[in-house]
Amino acid sequence: MSLSTERISSKTAASRPPGLASPILSPAVRRSLLQAALAVVLPALVITVWQMAGTDGSLFGGVLPTPDRAWRAWKVWAFGSTGLSLNPYSGTWLANLVFSAERVGKGFLAAILVAVPVGLAIGWNRIASGALDPTVQLLRPIPITAWLPFSIAVFGIRDMGAVFLIALGAFYPIVVNTAQGARDVERNLIRAALMMGAGRWTVLRRVVLPASLPSIFTGLRIGLGIAWTAVIVAEMIAVKSGLGYVLWDAYYVGRMDVVIADMATIGLLGLLSDRVILVVERSVLTWRRLQSFQS
Secondary structure, eight states: OHHHHHHHHHHHHHHSOGGGSSOSSOHHHHHHHHHHHHHHHHHHHHHHHHHHHOBTTEETTTTEEOHHHHHHHHHHHHHSOOTTOOOTTSSOHHHHHHHHHHHHHHHHHHHHHHHHHHHHHHHHOHHHHHHHHHHHHHHTTSOGGGGHHHHHHHHOSSHHHHHHHHHHHHHHHHHHHHHHHHHTSOHHHHHHHHHTTOOHHHHIIIIIHHHHHHHHHHHHHHHHHHHHHHHHHHHHHTOSOSHHHHHHHHHHTTOHHHHHHHHHHHHHHHHHHHHHHHHHHHHHOHHHHHHOTTO
């Protein structure tokens, strides 16, 4: 009986069309498509309501342009002819994007190189914690805007001033999250490593650092978001190029359509860079992804 059943099932499977032999999309792909669709719903709804609420291409008496006007302004800003035109909002989008992205990259990398070792030292060593943590907590509440006069006085109107502000803004969330991750390492893991003859440096490198990586990546994501905020603040005053400079200049001359296009560009760059960190995190922390509820 079982043999005949197996033959029937095998014949049925063989007679199916190739496209119906197995699901077209794997569960992981379907889940990714669903998440992408859900991510688009709210922005699409906001843009639709915004566009429908506008009158003659603007809202609030002409102050705020509708999305279609911002879209047209972005196309000119991105693909317009530079030529001999003096229009700073024609064909300069990519150059300003590169300026800002380069500054964010330099400042964010500098913040990582300083904040991760300092955070590990604060979380792992009581002496380092007593010496470093009070200073970090003293300086952390000072906003980036308060550092602008200092940056201009020390570095002038140059890229280094913007990189300093970006690194400073990204430093604090990275160092705080790294320190907390090092403090939260399970004691049994450290005791087991010490019982097996590992020295303190080996324990720090092979136990504490890997166990702190989830918190470190959380700090990286927060720090990168602050880095994009800091670059806009810095470019408004401390330098004369980049997305922040264009945003302030466009506002000053009343080009709110360019301002909206600039803000959308900044938001998309922040989203893309955050996705990059998430991809790196998932590849490095495979064990965490397997344990996660949402995986």
